[in-house]
Amino acid sequence: MKKLFLPFIGILLSVTFVKAQPGNTSITRWQYDRNGAVSITWDDGSINQFKVALPILNKLKLKSTFFIITGQIPGSQYHGKFIGRPIKDIIKETATIATNKDNFYERASAAGYLGLIGPLDYHYKAGSLIDAGKTEEAYKVIDECYSKVRKGEFKPGIQHNDEYKDAHGTTWADIKKYAAEGHEFASHMITHPRLAALDEVNIMYEAEKSRLDVLHNLGTRYTFSAEGPFGTENARAVSYLSKVYPALRNRMPEPWLKEISRSDKETPGNTTKEYVQYQRGATTKTPLPMMKAWVDTTLNRKDT
Numbered sequence: 250m251k252k253l254f255l256p257f258i259g260i261l262l263s264v265t266f267v268k269a270q271p272g273n274t275s276i277t278r279w280q281y282d283r284n285g286a287v288s289i290t291w292d293d294g295s296i297n298q299f300k301v302a303l304p305i306l307n308k309l310k311l312k313s314t315f316f317i318i319t320g321q322i323p324g325s326q327y328h329g330k331f332i333g334r335p336i337k338d339i340i341k342e343t344a345t346i347a348t349n350k351d352n353f354y355e356r357a358s359a360a361g362y363l364g365l366i367g368p369l370d371y372h373y374k375a376g377s378l379i380d381a382g383k384t385e386e387a388y389k390v391i392d393e394c395y396s397k398v399r400k401g402e403f404k405p406g407i408q409h410n411d412e413y414k415d416a417h418g419t420t421w422a423d424i425k426k427y428a429a430e431g432h433e434f435a436s437h438m439i440t441h442p443r444l445a446a447l448d449e450v451n452i453m454y455e456a457e458k459s460r461l462d463v464l465h466n467l468g469t470r471y472t473f474s475a476e477g478p479f480g481t482e483n484a485r486a487v488s489y490l491s492k493v494y495p496a497l498r499n500r501m502p503e504p505w506l507k508e509i510s511r512s513d514k515e516t517p518g519n520t521t522k523e524y525v526q527y528q529r530g531a532t533t534k535t536p537l538p539m540m541k542a543w544v545d546t547t548l549n550r551k552d553t
């Protein structure tokens with residue numbers, strides 16, 4: 250899949266009447282009493298987003314949010330690591346105890362840090378299954394992974410995921426320059442893991458330490474939001490991220506907000522909630538009229 254043009258368009262629509270206040274003050278749902286807001290966001294900080302897309306955005310005077318993988322940026326203080334018991338103890342235990350709800354997250358967290366080429370793929374596969382609610386299948390994937398580890402079927406080495414590799418080539422100096430041009434930068438974690446497959450301590454490491462590198466290099470203004478990789482909607486992972494970041498591109502469960510995620514086919518209709526968050530993901534194959542229609546959905550809401 251081409252990663253270059255993968256903006257995610259998050260749209261918040263207001264759905265109730267503007268409340269006039271006495272005097273010259275009025276409370277509006279949106280700044281300048283507009284119908285809604287459209288944000289263009291980019292995942293992973295792939296180098297082509299800055300070399301190709303960013304100049305086009307600047308020409309059009311459009312601002313974007315870029316969710317960056319901080320661990321691969323030269324000068325970042327924090328890099329991927331496993332926090333937990335000695336790896337050899339975990340591997341040894343897999344020989345006698347099948348993967349279950351009590352040991353899954355530890356094993357899936359450690360999988361990417363065994364010093365072997367291959368187990369990281371199992372981390373992703375298991376995380377994808379957890380995101381899909383297929384827990385038992387995820388356990389089997391981890392069992393298969395560690396069975397191969399014990400049999401010595403993986404070669405030694407350090408493995409990184411594709412998103413992490415694609416993001417190489419950008420420096421903090423570059424990012425500061427783009428930020429000065431008006432673009433927002435925000436965390437996409439340290440290594441782009443499947444958060445739904447990590448245990449608490451490893452989720453918090455990815456979330457908090459990535460935030461610290463953003464803070465040290467860009468300042469507090471850029472620590473407001475984050476995106477959990479793969480747009481995870483896993484409630485457990487999102488709840489941990491929410492402890493670190495006030496806003497998430499993934500989900501922001503609020504009683505006043507109707508969420509229509511990027512994997513949801515629904516378009517905004519009638520709702521009793523005050524706001525609608527409407528996300529859509531574009532790829533190179535997405536027709537321009539369709540993308541325009543997403544924006545028109547915001548512009549044309551008459552019940553604001």
Ligand SMILES: [Zn+2]
Nearest residue numbers: 292293478479
């Ligand atoms: Zn991503």
